[in-house]
Amino acid sequence: MSYLVLESLTKRFGRETVLEDASLAVEQGETVVVFGPSGCGKTVLLRLIAGIHEPDAGAIRIDDRTVTHLAPEDRNVGMAFQNFALYPHMSAFDNIASPLRARGLTAAEVTRRVEEVATLLKIEHVLGHLPRALSNGQKQRTSLARSLAPGPAVLLLDDPLRNVDAKLRYEMRLELPRVLKAFNATVLYVTQDYKEAMALGHRVAVLMGGRFVQVDQPARLYTRPVSRDVARLFGDPTINLYEAHAESGAIELFDTQFAVPAPSGPCVVGIRPEHVEVGMEQRPGAIPVELDAVTPLNVRAVLLLKTRDGQEILATCWEDEAARFPRGHRAVWATLRPDDLMLFDAASGARLAPRTH
């Protein structure tokens, strides 16, 4: 039996159904990232688990105890809010101490635990400050410390890095796994940033249209997305997608035949930008394209290619490779390997190929 179990959760607000039949199981000590497009119900899901909202149907179990309709204070969960939700009239110390005091710990024990978690999160020097005297990064850490301090059964983190600057986000992305491990916390982590999802999750649960469409390890989500929509969520630049028609085990794309193991019929072909090989010489099977733009993006450069019939292809390559293309030179060749192609059903968007799991 898993530690945190969500069973067919359904939540409606008026006529709008936010979650429908969402099920998920999380093991003890595991970090599962809930990822999905904005407005897909990620925050609502956390609030159902925290007890801020009640589900219309379904059940929530923590450590074999059904908590579906318990009040928030009776669930032993910790939650860090996107907007921090610190108590403005209490010092950082009192903010972090709040869940400890609610659990009836002695003053000495409260002080010890607050200092411990504050040291871990490097905010021990600002414990006396009111929230308004804290920087955004310190607020975020205080909010995180408050949720961690009591060692809750389940830790719910609602996009905690959303409101901090890029440098801090990067720092926390590296630091968080260490902190969460120190607490052996069972974590549901909500984010809209796919890199954060990939970096922090043991597994990533993709929430779309009110249900989990795929729960998998980060790498597998990238290479074996269950559907076109999931494929589009991961990767920057996003996957190239083209409508095509499969006929007797092959498709025609940009006037070139590719052998694919797909049933005949309309389909959508996807190719990740890093799988598009761009070269100056014609090679067998290469597609003649125009090089429209090169955008250097730190280590990798993004290339915008145009086929003869005007379709665009995004490709990426190492930046020093991009430097090989002489200025003003537009005619290049793109090679796609059939093995890298993903095929999706045109109607449902479900993955047809590769078939392997």
Next chain:
Amino acid sequence: MTRETPLGRLVRGVLLTIVGLFFLFPIVWVFLMSFQTNATILRIPPSLFFSPTLDNYVALISGKLQTQAGTLEIAFMNNLMNSVILSVSSVALSLVLGIPAAYAFARFRFRLGENIAFTLLSFRFAPPLLVLLPLLLYFRTIGLDNTYIGLIWVYQLITLPLILWIVRGYFEDISEDIEHAYRVDGNGWFKTFIRIAVPLARPGIAAATLLAFIFAWNNFVFALILASADKQPVTVGALAFVTASGIQYGQIAAALVLSVIPTLLLALYAQRYLVEGLSLGAVKG
């Protein structure tokens, strides 16, 4: 920001002085009047120079009013006490009833909620006299006329809607997530209300308390009709200064000065929280 020229500063100073004089003049004049006899007040032309006397205050505090027609008993100190009892009790009752109600209206959507809130506000719409005469008949029947309890009850018409609507706005401004966070920490809803919602709405509560107190303190017509001499507040009691032998301007002025003191003290005290509210700014955390 534009730099201020010396001329600009001068003009601003003059204008501020004019505004200050305009608003403070009546109060200053009354204050000066309270140290004069009726004779010096009424002389023509009026003058700023007079030999101050404490007679007015002595008369008020001792309750013996000396007029040409003889000594008159006045119950000013008793009236002042009544004012304090009525205003403090009505505001206190309104706070006890109004703050939880305001919280409920701000946080929960319930059937007819908006209508109930509006009905409470509409208490302020009707002209008081329209309500008072029938109310007097009812109060006579059930024995509530000329009692503190009856008056405090009626005073709720003034203080409760005010407190309810002002404080409600402040509760609505508090991010719900702050309260959710406190619940998730392991605290019940009542503790969350006391420890989070009320402290964060304190500037609003202070402002509403002050306003409600001023309105209750200055009320005249409710007490005029529903109370007899021994329960009357200063506003009604002041009528006693219009005596058979003339209007006692000096005593009226002194009474005014004395009756402003409680409101002034409360305002000075509440100011702390009003300023705190400004400096807390948006309570978004």
